[in-house]
Amino acid sequence: MKIARLKLSDGSYFPAEQSKDNFWILAGFLTDDVSWYETSSYREFINNPHEIETGGNYIMLEKEGNDVLLACQYDDDFEPYIKMSQQEFLSILDQWEALVKLRPAEIIIFKKNDSYILEGRNAPSQE
Helix, strand or coil, rough: EEEEEEEEEEEEECCCCCCCCCCHHHHHHHHHHCCCCCCHHHHHHHHCCCCEEEEEEEEEEEEEEEEEEECCCCCCCCCCCCCEEHHHHHHHHHEEEEEEEHHHCCCEEEECCCEEEEEEEECCCCC
């Protein structure tokens, strides 16, 4: 199921349409907090058993067992949120880093069962 479509505009990715359900949270995390930056701080957070919460400009992350919850940090009660395994969260970061290096015109985010697949479309020519 396609959950979000992000378009490259003026050097940044922006949501191109309304995301289904609460998946705008993931789209906002990728476009606002991660963007073109290194993902190492989020990887360190996942790999540090003593860190339970962290945040960025837009999203708050909280570990819950082997899962991670993502919510807009401007919502006082941590609602709404999306929940995924920490392993899946790291997979999303890997996919995002690989795609933004290619600078496709669009990045589509799909959800299949408990997995997220990021796909670049209309990649610029490699001349």
